[in-house]
Amino acid sequence: MAFSDAEFLADRNPLPSGLDSRLRDHLTFLIEVDQLKTILRASPLAAANRRENDAEHSWHLALMVMTLAEYADEPIDVGHTIKLVVVHDLVEIYAGDTPIYDTELGESQQEREEAAADQLFGILPEDTAMKMRALWDEFEARETAEARFAKAMDRLQPLLLNWMAEGGTWRTPGVTANDVRARKAVIGDGSTALFEAAMHLIDEGERRGWARS
């Protein structure tokens, strides 16, 4: 994609003149991110017969952080961890979703997402952009307790949806129960208790034939 040719969503109906220019940049960004609601994930919803989008997923992770923080192996700052999950998928507005079992797309994922981050956060005033970028970098690096727990939520949430769908994306052609287990290993970097629960769900799913042995 030629990022230099990109038109921002707000350009379709420009904000009125007379707004402070810093605030205008903040609002332009907040309109641009509306597109996260149109990025579809592979996971099916539990509550409706359609796929989930990234905005719904990000909200669900935020509530999971608040609800499950007590299972974190290390103490975490809950508010900071929520910030990480709120921004973690923003780059997909330009880079698209990369399904976890798509190894081909996975190879170019980092490069595509770095370019998307430059483009998207570049809308913001520089200090705000740096804060957002730092949160995304922290999530990706998984070097803090908060980032490890945020990533654990990112892997546990679709597992709950797949459970409700009697397999969901576990049924992706070529994927086995052991592939699912391998992708969920990072849950254990954030929470031993939640990792054990995840393995229990996968074991039971495999026993019921929802994932190939």
Add this chain to the structure above:
Amino acid sequence: MAFSDAEFLADRNPLPSGLDSRLRDHLTFLIEVDQLKTILRASPLAAANRRENDAEHSWHLALMVMTLAEYADEPIDVGHTIKLVVVHDLVEIYAGDTPIYDTELGESQQEREEAAADQLFGILPEDTAMKMRALWDEFEARETAEARFAKAMDRLQPLLLNWMAEGGTWRTPGVTANDVRARKAVIGDGSTALFEAAMHLIDEGERRGWARS
């Protein structure tokens, strides 16, 4: 609705036995809330030709808190403010959305939402339920700086979407530009700068004929 007859979403495909009972309650709640993704609001998306749902809206507010916190009139704890917006619409899973310009539904709103909160948070272990309920009560009461700013975001966000839709719900039959201004007054309880920007957008919308004078 007979809440006592309600079946939880997780009952459609029960979690396996062998999970710790406290964790089972947490996960049952986190599956139940998937329904927030199916509660439609009146606001149209900017990025697609459909209405927004509550989960998308709640995520958008969380990112707005992070992006716009510098405009708060009083110092706010950003992490805590995000928690308020993440939970603020959960009761609509059972009580439904009450469009801001629907005065008839508005009359029964509080009673319906209190009952919904009892039902939904009642799924959780008591200590977690109390924390969630306290956050919802705080948001509703608007007695803290964080709740006032969270509410300001809740009113500013649809205004951005309505701007992008050249009126959106401002065009609801019987609604005038002054009605819109009256509903947006609470933005000023959280942020003078954002209230002035909101009034500027409404003034300009009225001038362009997107809201009736």
